[in-house]
Amino acid sequence: MNSSSLGMIDRTIDTDILIIGGGGGGLRAAVEADAAGARVLVVSKGIVGKSGLTQTAVTGFQVALGNADARDNPSIHFEDSMRGSYGIADAELVRIFTNEAQMAVEDIESFGARFDRDADGELIQRGLDSSQTYPRSIRKGDSLGTPIMQALRKQVKKQEIACLQEILVSRLLVVDGQATGAVAIDFRTGQLLHISARAVIMATGGGSEVFPVHSNTPDATGDGAILGLEAGAELVDMEFVLMLGHAVLHPEPVRGVLFTYQYLLPKGARSPYNSEGDSFLAKYDPEGSDNPARHIYARAIFGEVRAGRGSPHGGVFFDPGSLPLETVENVLPSQTKLLQTLGVDMGKPIEVGVAAHYFCGGIKIGGHGQTNIKGLYAVGECSGGPHGAARVGGNSLTEVLVFGKRAGRHAAESIVSTAPTTTKPDMIERECERILSLLNSKQSPGFRPAEIIDQLKQTMGENVGVVRNASGLRRALMDIERICSEDLPSMTLANHDRAANYDWIQAIEAISMLKLSEVITTAALERKESRGAHYREDFENQDDEHWKRNIIVQSENGVISTKLSPLIAEAE
Numbered sequence: 001m002n003s004s005s006l007g008m009i010d011r012t013i014d015t016d017i018l019i020i021g022g023g024g025g026g027l028r029a030a031v032e033a034d035a036a037g038a039r040v041l042v043v044s045k046g047i048v049g050k051s052g053l054t055q056t057a058v059t060g061f062q063v064a065l066g067n068a069d070a071r072d073n074p075s076i077h078f079e080d081s082m083r084g085s086y087g088i089a090d091a092e093l094v095r096i097f098t099n100e101a102q103m104a105v106e107d108i109e110s111f112g113a114r115f116d117r118d119a120d121g122e123l124i125q126r127g128l129d130s131s132q133t134y135p136r137s138i139r140k141g142d143s144l145g146t147p148i149m150q151a152l153r154k155q156v157k158k159q160e161i162a163c164l165q166e167i168l169v170s171r172l173l174v175v176d177g178q179a180t181g182a183v184a185i186d187f188r189t190g191q192l193l194h195i196s197a198r199a200v201i202m203a204t205g206g207g208s209e210v211f212p213v214h215s216n217t218p219d220a221t222g223d224g225a226i227l228g229l230e231a232g233a234e235l236v237d238m239e240f241v242l243m244l245g246h247a248v249l250h251p252e253p254v255r256g257v258l259f260t261y262q263y264l265l266p267k268g269a270r271s272p273y274n275s276e277g278d279s280f281l282a283k284y285d286p287e288g289s290d291n292p293a294r295h296i297y298a299r300a301i302f303g304e305v306r307a308g309r310g311s312p313h314g315g316v317f318f319d320p321g322s323l324p325l326e327t328v329e330n331v332l333p334s335q336t337k338l339l340q341t342l343g344v345d346m347g348k349p350i351e352v353g354v355a356a357h358y359f360c361g362g363i364k365i366g367g368h369g370q371t372n373i374k375g376l377y378a379v380g381e382c383s384g385g386p387h388g389a390a391r392v393g394g395n396s397l398t399e400v401l402v403f404g405k406r407a408g409r410h411a412a413e414s415i416v417s418t419a420p421t422t423t424k425p426d427m428i429e430r431e432c433e434r435i436l437s438l439l440n441s442k443q444s445p446g447f448r449p450a451e452i453i454d455q456l457k458q459t460m461g462e463n464v465g466v467v468r469n470a471s472g473l474r475r476a477l478m479d480i481e482r483i484c485s486e487d488l489p490s491m492t493l494a495n496h497d498r499a500a501n502y503d504w505i506q507a508i509e510a511i512s513m514l515k516l517s518e519v520i521t522t523a524a525l526e527r528k529e530s531r532g533a534h535y536r537e538d539f540e541n542q543d544d545e546h547w548k549r550n551i552i553v554q555s556e557n558g559v560i561s562t563k564l565s566p567l568i569a570e571a572e
Contacts, residue, residue: 008432009183010191015041015162017411018181018195020169020224021203023052024145024397025380027152028404029201029369029411031111034159036412041195042156043167043184045219049153053205053216053381054400055145056258060128060137061115062394063101068125072134074098081395084131084293085388086532087548088237088568093386096367097395097402104401105138113151115140128393129262130285131293137394141333144397167193168505169223171431172200172231172376173423179231179375180423183431187505190498192432198418199375199411202228203404206359206381207516208241209453212461214356215247215258221509222516224382228363229519233371235553236384236565237361239523240533242391243466245272245297247355250313254342256355261318263331265291270322272301272352274309280316295390295533298354302466305353315353320346354466358396360387360533361523364552369407375418377407388550389532438507439496446490449506455483456510456517464521469538473525480518488514518560523551526562 017033019026022044034040042048064077077098082089105123109115115138116124127135140147156163166187173180181197207222208214229235246261248254265271271279271290284300285292292300301316311317320328320336328346329336336346344350363371363378365385370377378384380400387395447455459479463472488511493503529543530536550565 009194012194014196015039016415017199018197019201022048024054025400025404026203027156028401029379029408030161031155032405032408033412034161036409038412040161042163044165045168047165048163055149060139060394061144061397062136063105064136067122068135076133080133081392084392089388090385097399100402101398108151111151111155113147129291130289131392170435172227174231175421175423177374178421179373180421194428198415201377201407202382203379204382208356210460210513210517211356212457213256215256221513225362226512226515229555233373234364236364236550238519238553239527240360240389242295242358242533243298243354244294244357245301245354247353249315249351249353259335262291270319272316272318274304274316276309280304294393298466301354311351313351315351317349318352319349321348358391360391368410369403377411379404379407445492447487449510452487452510460517468524468536473521476521519553522560526551
C-alpha cells in the first residue's frame with residue numbers, strides 16, 4: 001500500500017486479485033486464490049467475515065450424500081434443482097455445483113466447520129419442502145451461515161490474507177475489455193482509494209434493500225450487479241427476486257426476521273391460517289401441497305392479504321403454540337431464542353408475512369465464475385445462472401462455496417498469463433469527481449439519501465413485489481425516472497465532511513439502488529408470463545413455447561437494454 005501520485009486519489013493499493021465482498025463467496029475465493037499463490041486483497045462494506053448474507057443463512061446446505069435415503073445422488077439433486085429453477089437455470093452450472101457439493105462440505109469442515117451428525121458420525125440430512133425428492137439439507141442446529149463463516153474467518157486469518165473493512169467500491173475499472181481494479185472510499189477516513197488488480201472477483205451479495213421488507217442485512221444494496229453492469233458485464237434473470245413468506249411482521253423490532261416455520265409443519269404444527277382461521281397454502285400450490293416450495297408461501301400470503309383475509313400488520317398467522325415449546329426450541333433453537341429475546345411470546349400466534357430474500361439473477365457467469373469481461377468474476381448472490389427462476393432452498397450455500405473455490409482458483413491461474421494493464425488516470429479522476437460532487441453544498445435543500453431510498457422502496461413494494469402487472473411495472477419505472485430526474489440532482493447531505501460520513505456512502509448507494517430497481521423492473525415488464533419467483537397476474541400461465549429462455553440486461557452509456565437468449569432445451 002502506498003500514497004498516490006494521482007491528484008484526487010489518497011492511496012493506491014496494488015494486488016493480484018481484488019475480492020469485493022467479505023461474506024462466504026468472497027472468503028472462499030480468497031482462501032483458494034491465496035493457496036494458489038496469488039496476492040489477494042479482500043475489501044468489504046462491513047466487517048470481513050462478520051457481514052454479508054452468508055451469516056444469515058438458516059435453511060440448510062444441500063448435498064446429495066444419501067444418508068437419509070440411499071436413493072439420493074448428485075443426479076437427483078441436479079434434477080430437483082433444474083425443476084426448481086423452472087427449467088431456465090444454466091444446466092452446466094447446476095451440474096457443477098451438484099457434483100461438487102460433497103467436496104465443498106469436506107473443504108469447509110477441513111477449515112473447522114462442524115455440522116450435526118448422528119451417533120454413527122454420519123451427517124444428519126433433513127428435508128425442507130417439496131423441492132427435495134429426498135432429505136439432503138445439512139445444518140448445525142437451526143443455523144448454517146454462522147459455522148461456515150466462523151470456519152472461513154479462521155482460515156483467512158491462518159493464511160494471513162489481507163483484508164480491508166468499511167470500504168465502498170464505487171467503480172470497477174476496465175481497460176480494453178480487461179478488469180484492472182477499482183476506485184473505492186474508506187468510510188472511516190473518507191480517503192479515496194485506487195486499487196490496482198489483475199483480476200477482480202465480485203462477491204457482494206444481493207439487493208433486497210430496495211424492497212420495504214426483507215430478510216437481509218442493511219448492506220444488501222445490489223452494488224455488485226450494478227458495478228458489473230456499468231463496467232460492461234451482462235446481467236441475467238434479474239426479474240426473479242425470491243420472496244419468502246417466513247418473515248415475522250410484528251412487533252416492529254422483529255419485522256423482517258426469518259422464522260423458518262416450515263420445519264415445524266412435519267412435527268405437527270398447525271398450518272399457517274388467515275384471519276378467518278382457515279388454512280390456505282394448498283390451494284395456491286399447483287401440486288396441492290400444504291408445505292410447498294418457499295416462493296409459493298409468499299404468493300399465498302399475498303393472495304390472502306389482498307382478499308381481505310390478512311392479519312393486522314399485513315400477513316397471516318402461524319401458531320408456534322400448536323406444538324410444545326420444547327419441540328419448537330429443539331427444531332429451531334437460535335431462531336426461537338432470538339424472537340423471545342426481542343419480546344415475541346412463542347406460546348401465542350404470531351404474524352408472518354412476505355419479505356424479499358434472494359436475487360436469483362445477477363452477473364452472468366460461466367463454469368469458473370468468469371464473466372464476459374476478461375479478469376472479472378462473480379460469486380454468490382450477485383452472480384446469475386445457477387438458479388434460474390427460483391432458487392431451491394439450501395442451494396445457495398452449496399453454490400457459493402463451489403463457485404467461490406472455482407473462481408478463486410481460476411483467477412489465480414489466469415493472471416499468470418495475463419500481462420498487467422495500466423488504467424488511464426483520467427478514468428480514475430472522472431470517478432473521483434463524480435463521487436466527490438455528491439459532497440457539494442446545494443443552494444436549495446432537497447431530499448436526504450435515506451428519503452430517496454424510502455421513496456424507491458415504496459414504489460418497489462407496491463409495484464414490483466410478489467404479484468406484478470404491466471400497469472404497476474410501468475408505474476414503477478415512471479417513479480424511478482422521476483426520482484432520478486427531479487430528486488437526485490438536489491439530494492442533500494447532512495454534512496460535507498469526508499471522514500465517517502455515512503450520508504455520503506448512502507448517497508452513492510441510493511444511485512446504485514435506483515439503477516438496480518430499473519433493471520429489475522425492466523426485465524419483469526419484458527417477461528410476459530409467470531415463472532418461478534416472477535408472477536404476472538396479467539400473464540398467469542407459464543409459457544414454455546415463448547419464454548423458456550433468459551432475459552439478458554446490458555447497459556451502454558447508462559442506457560439499459562435487454563435481449564433474449566435462445567429457447568432452452570430440456571436439460572440432459
